[in-house]
Amino acid sequence: MKKHDVIICGAGIIGLCIARELVARGYRDILVMDKESHPGMHASGRNSGVLHAGIYYDPGTLKARMCLEGNRLMREYCRENSLPLFESGKVIVARNSSEVHTLFELERRATANGGNVEIIDERQLEELEPNARTAGKALHSPLTAVVDPKSILKSLVRDLERSGKVRFQWGSRFVKAGRNFITTDTDDLAYGLFINAAGAYSDKVAHSFGAGMDYRLIPFKGIYKTLRRPAADQIRGSIYPVPNINNPFLGVHFTRNVHGEVYLGPTAIPAFGRENYGLLRGIDAEAPAILWRDALMFLNNRKFRSVALEEPRKYLSSCFFSDACDLVKELRPEDVKDSPKAGIRPQLVNLRTHELVMDFMVEKVGNSVHVLNSISPAFTSAMSFSRMVTVEYIDK
Numbered sequence: 001m002k003k004h005d006v007i008i009c010g011a012g013i014i015g016l017c018i019a020r021e022l023v024a025r026g027y028r029d030i031l032v033m034d035k036e037s038h039p040g041m042h043a044s045g046r047n048s049g050v051l052h053a054g055i056y057y058d059p060g061t062l063k064a065r066m067c068l069e070g071n072r073l074m075r076e077y078c079r080e081n082s083l084p085l086f087e088s089g090k091v092i093v094a095r096n097s098s099e100v101h102t103l104f105e106l107e108r109r110a111t112a113n114g115g116n117v118e119i120i121d122e123r124q125l126e127e128l129e130p131n132a133r134t135a136g137k138a139l140h141s142p143l144t145a146v147v148d149p150k151s152i153l154k155s156l157v158r159d160l161e162r163s164g165k166v167r168f169q170w171g172s173r174f175v176k177a178g179r180n181f182i183t184t185d186t187d188d189l190a191y192g193l194f195i196n197a198a199g200a201y202s203d204k205v206a207h208s209f210g211a212g213m214d215y216r217l218i219p220f221k222g223i224y225k226t227l228r229r230p231a232a233d234q235i236r237g238s239i240y241p242v243p244n245i246n247n248p249f250l251g252v253h254f255t256r257n258v259h260g261e262v263y264l265g266p267t268a269i270p271a272f273g274r275e276n277y278g279l280l281r282g283i284d285a286e287a288p289a290i291l292w293r294d295a296l297m298f299l300n301n302r303k304f305r306s307v308a309l310e311e312p313r314k315y316l317s318s319c320f321f322s323d324a325c326d327l328v329k330e331l332r333p334e335d336v337k338d339s340p341k342a343g344i345r346p347q348l349v350n351l352r353t354h355e356l357v358m359d360f361m362v363e364k365v366g367n368s369v370h371v372l373n374s375i376s377p378a379f380t381s382a383m384s385f386s387r388m389v390t391v392e393y394i395d396k
């Protein structure tokens, strides 16, 4: 059986950044395996491409600790490699006076996390985003930026291949774990260290090692729409609503991407499959189990219930549109068109407590390390998070 010092399962942003970190620390024989034929087929290639700036997260959480530094490292990587980087900044607008209170809470969290944000008034908002509207105050985050996730993934794969220390095995699916070896759908592979960065399937991979046994991922679907011109020209950067800070999702927002297109979304609609990108596409034999878990969460968890009741209505264009209208002064139904872009946002739940896990989670079992909840802002945080995983779970 072929043996590698390290096997990484998953060539998303987390797997690639961990490989990069290990190369920097002198590891010489790393195999990155992925069931797909190329990078970016799942969350890392289907997201909004926003580099978040540490605003929402409870101080002390991994998200709070990793996000700003990840933002800085990702910007630096884009600059060094001449990859698209749009330093757009973002504004968070309030729909009513009670949301203004949450804006101040967001300012407090962002400042505690070392961020650089400012409460602005309507006149300042108009200068930054002339079409945005708010109830008196808004929050401005100058450090929020936008990148092209797929070009970052491609560039990381190229760097790793060039290092001569990393080999990629595309089209190779993890099936089960043995004693210091794994079985894939093509061969058996022995390892010194195994790293699970399998995104939406990371719970299943972990269970094979006896890790994360109390946890399951449940999928939420993020669908997007786009703006036609000239309405798109009215959005300069990113306009976000004040979110429900008890939930993991940020609400439908406007984002101008690095190519000048303006996207609206994503939603967080409970999905029926881990790759259920279309209405029916990606629904497989696991659907009844997912429905059962959703039903249990619906009964036992208030946060889940509010998302499950609120989000599916956004399948209706009129509801999606009315959410968008809350953020801007002018928008007509004919300005908004459907987009094929969709992503799945796997969210970890604790089966014992029926709680949504709100932070990143990592578990180590023997010589295997499992990244179990790479939720947003994991793309932003990937470089600093991978450094932390290497220092705290691999080097120790």
Ligand SMILES: Cc1cc2nc3c(=O)[nH]c(=O)nc-3n(C[C@H](O)[C@H](O)[C@H](O)COP(=O)(O)OP(=O)(O)OC[C@H]3O[C@@H](n4cnc5c(N)ncnc54)[C@H](O)[C@@H]3O)c2cc1C
Pocket: 009, 010, 011, 012, 013, 014, 015, 033, 034, 035, 036, 039, 040, 041, 042, 043, 044, 045, 046, 047, 048, 049, 050, 051, 052, 172, 173, 174, 175, 197, 198, 199, 200, 201, 202, 205, 222, 266, 342, 343, 344, 345, 346, 374, 375, 376, 377, 378, 379, 380, 381
């Ligand atoms: C709609 C949406 C919008 C988002 N917006 C943002 C944003 O603006 N900013 C931000 O910071 N974050 C955002 N996120 C979150 C971010 O995209 C994810 O947190 C991040 O991409 C997770 O990366 P990953 O490497 O863990 O997972 P993935 O990118 O899903 O990679 C996992 C890889 O593992 C492979 N794999 C899975 N199972 C197996 C198996 N059995 N065998 C072999 N390979 C396997 C998959 O093929 C995949 O390539 C968003 C996510 C979504 C879905």
